[in-house]
Amino acid sequence: MAAETDGVDLSDPTASALAHFGNEVLLELKRTDTRASELAAVAHCHKTLVSKILAGDRLASRQFAEACDRRFPDAHGRFVRLWRFITREAYPPWFRGYVELEAKATRIRLFNPHLVPGLVQTEAYARAVLATGRPPKLETAVALRMSRQHILDRDEPPQVWVTLDESALRRTAGNAEVMHEQLGRLLTMATTPPHVVQIVPAGHSVYHAGTSPYGVLSFADQPDVVHVDGFPTGYVTCEEAHVAEARSAYDLLTATALGPDDSAVAIESIMKEYT
Structure with a gap:
């Protein structure tokens, strides 16, 4: 996933959203006579990361933005507000609409026959998966993917229902340690209401759902939408007919899959294979 900083002069604070954010942090450092190392300590990160954020070369995490607001209280929450803007702008244009919908959804049903979906990936798993595409800004791509997960930390998070083909759990991304951590994350979600994880056992057909990962997003005040993940773009x-077809296919998937409790057992069993 390329960032919107590709091909621009990052020394110009108006060149991109990332450059603007970095420049705003730099101005506060100068105004308050604060060293980058002091901000790094507050944000619990390395000084090198702060330098890259200041240069507009790395997307800041929400935690970093929150640390800036703590360190610079006169900003009155400006950095978290900026963070919301820069993350939206850093996504490819074709993906921005989906991210906005994902953040508003009350229920998210995901199917992936190949990989653990991005919304529930660990950072190490995401890095291993994204690295295979050799993106020019890998760490920014990872940070963007992780930034989407803040919706799961809300007081009232959306219900996430993940249905995976068993092969997705056996397809190694990175190494055994990465997979063990990722399956641990998936197991935690599988046993934490309101979320649900179901596994379609090997040998059970999922052809009716197609070969592309997709998701059905539901909302409190608008009709469902469907997102199909494809190459090079999703x-x-x-469309009412397409949404109805996707919901029907998802219902068949959940009927074919193991129940939630048995799925948790299956995840734990496969997880041991990566120990």
């Missing part, structure tokens, strides 16, 4: 549709 797309979102709200």
Whole structure:
């Protein structure tokens, strides 16, 4: 996933959203006579990361933005507000609409026959998966993917229902340690209401759901939409017939899959294979 900083002069604070954020942090450091190492200590990160954020070469995490607001209270929460803006702008244009919908959804149903979906990936797993595409800004791509997960930390998070083909758990991304951690994250979600994880055992057909990962997003005040993840770009549709077909296919998937409790047992069993 390329960032919107590709091909621009990052020394210009107006060149990109990332450059603007970095420049705003730099101005506060100068105004308050604060060293980058002091901000790094507050943000619990390395000084090198702070330098890259200041240069507009790395997307800041939400935690970093929150640390800036703590260190610079006169900003009155400006850095978290900026963070919301820069993350939206850093996504490819075709993906921004989906991210906004994902953040508003009350229920997210995901199917992936190949990989653990990005919304529930660990940082190490995401890095291993994204690295295979050799993106020019790997760490920014990882940070963007992780930034989407803040919706799971809300007081009232969306219900996430993940249905995976068993092969997705056996396809190694990175190494055994990465997979063990990722399956641990998946197991935690599988045993934490309101979320649900179901595994379609090997040998059970999922052809009716197609070969592309997809998700059905539900909302409190608008009709469902469907996101289909494709190459080189995905797309979102709200066509009533397409949404109905996707919901029906998902119902069949959950009927084919192991129940939630048995799925948790299956995840734990496969997880041991990566020990």
